[in-house]
Amino acid sequence: MSKYLLGNVAIAKGLLEAGIGLAAGYPGTPSSEIIEALVDLKGDLPLHVEWSVNEKVALEVAIGASWTGARAVATMKHVGLNVAADPFMTLAYLGVGAGLVVISADDPQCHSSQNEQDSRRFAEFASIPCLDPSDPEEAREMAVFAFELSEKFNIPVMLRPTTRVSHARANVSAGVALEAAGQRKFVKNPARRVALPVHARPLHNELVAKQAAIEDELQNAPWNRLDLRGSAGIIASGIAGLYAEEAIRDLDLDVSLLRIGTYPVPSGMIEEMLSHVSRVLVVEELEPVVEEKVERIARKVNPGVEILGKGEYIPRAGELDFLAVRNALARMMGLHEKTARRVAAEGIVPPRPPALCPGCSHRSTYYAMRRVFGKNAVYPSDIGCYTMAIGMGTVDTCLCMGASISVASGIRFGGESEDICCSLGDSTFLHGGMTGLLNAAYNQARITVTILDNSTTAMTGHQPNPGTGVKATGEQTAQVSLEALAKALGAGLVEVTDPGNLEASLQAFRRAKEFAGLSVVIARATCVIKARRSGSQRSRYAVGEDCQGCRICVDFGCPAIEFENESARINQLCTGCGVCAQICPAAAIREVKR
Amino acid sequence: MKTSECDIVIVGVGGQGVILVSDVIGRAAVRAGKPVRGAETHGMAQRGGSVVNHTRIGCRYSPMVASGGADVLLALEPAEALRFAHFLSPDGVALVNTIPVLPITVTTGRARYPGLEEILSPLREICRQVLPLDAIALAKKAGTAQAMNVVMLGALSAYMPLQQDLLLAALDEVVPPKYREANRKAFQMGKAEVESVTQT
Numbered sequence: 001m002s003k004y005l006l007g008n009v010a011i012a013k014g015l016l017e018a019g020i021g022l023a024a025g026y027p028g029t030p031s032s033e034i035i036e037a038l039v040d041l042k043g044d045l046p047l048h049v050e051w052s053v054n055e056k057v058a059l060e061v062a063i064g065a066s067w068t069g070a071r072a073v074a075t076m077k078h079v080g081l082n083v084a085a086d087p088f089m090t091l092a093y094l095g096v097g098a099g100l101v102v103i104s105a106d107d108p109q110c111h112s113s114q115n116e117q118d119s120r121r122f123a124e125f126a127s128i129p130c131l132d133p134s135d136p137e138e139a140r141e142m143a144v145f146a147f148e149l150s151e152k153f154n155i156p157v158m159l160r161p162t163t164r165v166s167h168a169r170a171n172v173s174a175g176v177a178l179e180a181a182g183q184r185k186f187v188k189n190p191a192r193r194v195a196l197p198v199h200a201r202p203l204h205n206e207l208v209a210k211q212a213a214i215e216d217e218l219q220n221a222p223w224n225r226l227d228l229r230g231s232a233g234i235i236a237s238g239i240a241g242l243y244a245e246e247a248i249r250d251l252d253l254d255v256s257l258l259r260i261g262t263y264p265v266p267s268g269m270i271e272e273m274l275s276h277v278s279r280v281l282v283v284e285e286l287e288p289v290v291e292e293k294v295e296r297i298a299r300k301v302n303p304g305v306e307i308l309g310k311g312e313y314i315p316r317a318g319e320l321d322f323l324a325v326r327n328a329l330a331r332m333m334g335l336h337e338k339t340a341r342r343v344a345a346e347g348i349v350p351p352r353p354p355a356l357c358p359g360c361s362h363r364s365t366y367y368a369m370r371r372v373f374g375k376n377a378v379y380p381s382d383i384g385c386y387t388m389a390i391g392m393g394t395v396d397t398c399l400c401m402g403a404s405i406s407v408a409s410g411i412r413f414g415g416e417s418e419d420i421c422c423s424l425g426d427s428t429f430l431h432g433g434m435t436g437l438l439n440a441a442y443n444q445a446r447i448t449v450t451i452l453d454n455s456t457t458a459m460t461g462h463q464p465n466p467g468t469g470v471k472a473t474g475e476q477t478a479q480v481s482l483e484a485l486a487k488a489l490g491a492g493l494v495e496v497t498d499p500g501n502l503e504a505s506l507q508a509f510r511r512a513k514e515f516a517g518l519s520v521v522i523a524r525a526t527c528v529i530k531a532r533r534s535g536s537q538r539s540r541y542a543v544g545e546d547c548q549g550c551r552i553c554v555d556f557g558c559p560a561i562e563f564e565n566e567s568a569r570i571n572q573l574c575t576g577c578g579v580c581a582q583i584c585p586a587a588a589i590r591e592v593k594r
Numbered sequence: 595m596k597t598s599e600c601d602i603v604i605v606g607v608g609g610q611g612v613i614l615v616s617d618v619i620g621r622a623a624v625r626a627g628k629p630v631r632g633a634e635t636h637g638m639a640q641r642g643g644s645v646v647n648h649t650r651i652g653c654r655y656s657p658m659v660a661s662g663g664a665d666v667l668l669a670l671e672p673a674e675a676l677r678f679a680h681f682l683s684p685d686g687v688a689l690v691n692t693i694p695v696l697p698i699t700v701t702t703g704r705a706r707y708p709g710l711e712e713i714l715s716p717l718r719e720i721c722r723q724v725l726p727l728d729a730i731a732l733a734k735k736a737g738t739a740q741a742m743n744v745v746m747l748g749a750l751s752a753y754m755p756l757q758q759d760l761l762l763a764a765l766d767e768v769v770p771p772k773y774r775e776a777n778r779k780a781f782q783m784g785k786a787e788v789e790s791v792t793q794t
Contacts, residue, residue, distance in 0.1 A: 002624055003621075004620035004621045004623070004630060004632075006634075029636055030636060033636075112636070135631075135657070167633065168633050168634075168657035169620050169630075169631070169633075169657070170620075170629075170632070170657070171624050171629055171630060243656055246597045246655035246656055249595050250595060250597055321658055322656040322658065322660045326660075338662075340661035340662070341661045341680040341681075341720075343676070343679040343680050343716065343720055345712075345716030346677055346679055346680065348708050348712060349673050349674075349676050349677040349708070350673065350705035350707055350708075351699050351705060352607065352642070352673070352674075352677075352699070353643060353697075353698070353699070354608075354642055354643035355641060355643075355698050356641070357641065357642065385641065388641065459641075461636075551703075554701075554703065555702070557698070557702065561702075562696070562701040563702065571701070
């Protein structure tokens with residue numbers, strides 16, 4: 001009996017069917033629902049599921065479990081793999097105990113990401129196999145297979161869904177969740193577990209030597225499919241294979257098709273294809289990983305074959321879709337291309353950018369920060385909901401998780417003399433900001449660090465973190481104190497303020513600004529979405545007749561504040577934070593008793 | 595050659611319940627033994643931004659509907675209908691909830707929200723049929739304004755190759771038991787609205 005499931009839920013089902021003993025991850029779109037689904041679905045299975053502090057930690061925890069005999073998975077988004085790169089690269093040398101799978105969810109088109117790097121390159125870089133599903137069902141099947149492959153070749157395996165797989169829904173078959181098998185005991189084996197140079201050298205040779213056997217094994221995987229027909233062909237990988245199949249059917253063509261779902265790529269099938277066709281179109285999202293292999297193999301088996309791909313036919317940036325692939329195929333075949341439909345009247349539609357929620361504490365904090373530090377200060381920011389406050393003039397940089405503090409230090413040491421006030425969220429601080437704060441203290445950077453503590457990882461869907469006192473499973477745990485942490489890391493001044501109290505926040509920022517050293521302001525208020533879900537209700541606010549129409553509250557940018565007929569108006573979105581009432585110079589905004 | 599039985603694009607604003615509508619369709623399609631594909635918006639765009647969801651019934655291929663390929667555009671918000679009008683096939687149908695959710699660019703006076711007729715008339719020029727309905731009023735009649743999305747689902751049901759009993763069974767699965775009656779009623783009101791218009 002199949003079900004209509006989200007790709008990430010299908011992956012979680014596959015992991016359970018593989019009998020995993022441990023799953024660790026850090027939230028990141030489009031990967032987050034895998035861990036959440038495991039928590040929902042695991043039932044009584046003896047399975048440890050955790051949100052780790054960051055991706056490096058998640059992978060290392062998974063490695064420890066694998067070396068202890070439990071099948072383990074680490075989940076992350078593509079840029080999270082950068083954070084985990086250190087253990088990832090050397091793990092390939094050391095190998096696994098029980099199977100170990102790294103899920104790196106890519107985001108072609110940067111739907112919710114700062115870049116669109118291609119994890120297939122990372123797998124190739126580490127010399128580990130990569131599985132590239134085209135839909136949720138394949139992703140589920142691959143999640144099971146990945147562990148078998150990992151154990152057979154003593155190597156970690158990457159599963160690389162993209163946004164259009166992780167956040168697609170489709171019919172997914174039901175499998176049976178297995179209880180993790182095998183003995184759990186860390187077996188000492190220094191030659192395979194201790195990456196000393198003397199061990200690393202032979203292990204690297206071993207890693208190189210097993211590549212051919214892995215490729216042979218993958219050649220027969222069901223996700224590599226060769227259908228030889230006409231003398232024109234398509235080689236397509238992952239979800240692009242689905243688009244290619246649809247394009248061939250839409251155009252009703254007799255075209256040969258090789259669909260690839262594994263890396264190393266099936267060279268034998270590519271050889272067969274290249275020997276059969278005179279022209280071939282290589283279709284893949286982002287990097288020309290397959291195309292480079294096709295070119296290399298063509299030099300050997302059919303140097304005359306015409307290879308079409310990145311550049312003129314297939315873009316290297318952004319995601320593909322059916323129409324892009326259909327048109328590339330049509331162009332190769334000399335057929336008519338279909339232009340995307342244009343509707344001129346779409347131009348009158350007002351933009352609807354994502355925005356901070358009504359009553360969001362980040363808005364109030366940034367308002368106070370900007371009032372105190374002014375327009376000449378420099379404001380490095382970070383990855384989280386608060387990046388959406390870019391219009392408030394307090395987001396001057398956004399690079400990667402936790403970079404705000406170290407970038408701020410570099411701006412100071414690079415010679416900037418204006419005030420520098422950086423900001424990052426609680427989860428981002430714990431993920432990648434703590435080392436930056438320690439470094440700023442150690443090297444004596446005179447900057448202000450603002451921790452926007454809304455007690456959740458909001459942007460990715462409100463996952464808990466060590467500052468919340470709750471684990472991935474919902475169970476209680478020790479709650480880390482951000483102020484104690486900031487002091488321990490070496491901050492000279494630590495202020496804690498409530499963003500809902502404008503005057504107190506202004507004063508906290510003033511003290512931080514005046515402090516001759518490293519200051520930290522912790523702006524603490526529960527995320528409004530989280531507060532609403534927990535049932536908290538506050539009185540709303542309304543604008544009185546004494547409104548002067550100055551628009552100061554409107555410029556505050558809260559979606560609950562509108563402006564019509566020369567007067568401000570508060571709509572039903574108001575969550576009752578009351579900050580607009582503290583901003584209004586005419587004191588015209590007042591609480592409405594429930 | 596046709597690659598999908600029925601292509602639907604569902605648009606709206608984060609929080610309006612776009613995903614629930616597609617989830618019900620997908621579950622009903624699975625019950626009907628049909629292949630079905632969907633693609634959703636998650637993450638950053640959800641925070642008050644535009645949300646677009648693709649659902650393809652009787653399809654084994656791409657989870658996204660192609661530009662100019664939608665048999666139905668289901669818009670839970672009128673401006674969003676026009677924003678995503680390019681998805682509509684010339685033979686397609688647009689079902690539009692007429693009650694706006696003003697974007698922040700409008701509430702802060704930086705952009706203008708078009709009048710309903712400014713939205714509907716270009717839609718009428720590019721597809722077979724446009725059906726505006728005040729789904730919030732109907733949902734309130736059914737018992738809860740929250741069921742606006744289910745009113746729209748009921749309207750959509752008249753254009754989908756799925757049996758009503760399968761849709762209602764799927765709907766029961768995804769809404770909390772205490773709202774089942776109101777949601778079933780909302781579904782019927784949306785469906786009746788389409789029937790009354792198409793008969794006249």
